[in-house]
Amino acid sequence: MEDTVKHLESNLKVQLQSLEDQIRTTETNLIRLKELYLKTQGGLETLDIVSKSIEDSSLSVLSDL
Numbered sequence: 001m002e003d004t005v006k007h008l009e010s011n012l013k014v015q016l017q018s019l020e021d022q023i024r025t026t027e028t029n030l031i032r033l034k035e036l037y038l039k040t041q042g043g044l045e046t047l048d049i050v051s052k053s054i055e056d057s058s059l060s061v062l063s064d065l
Helices: 002-064
Strands: none
Touching: none
């Protein structure tokens, strides 16, 4: 009976370590995804500003004619 308990404890410790490693990996991947998301969002915001600036410049040129 004691061997069974030790075996179970050993298996649970291995499983716990595996889960801890998976959590760390998942957290690292999530951080990378968040960084990419924010960079992409920033790129879209910059593109929007540039597009509005080009549009305003085009309107300004047309009004000068």
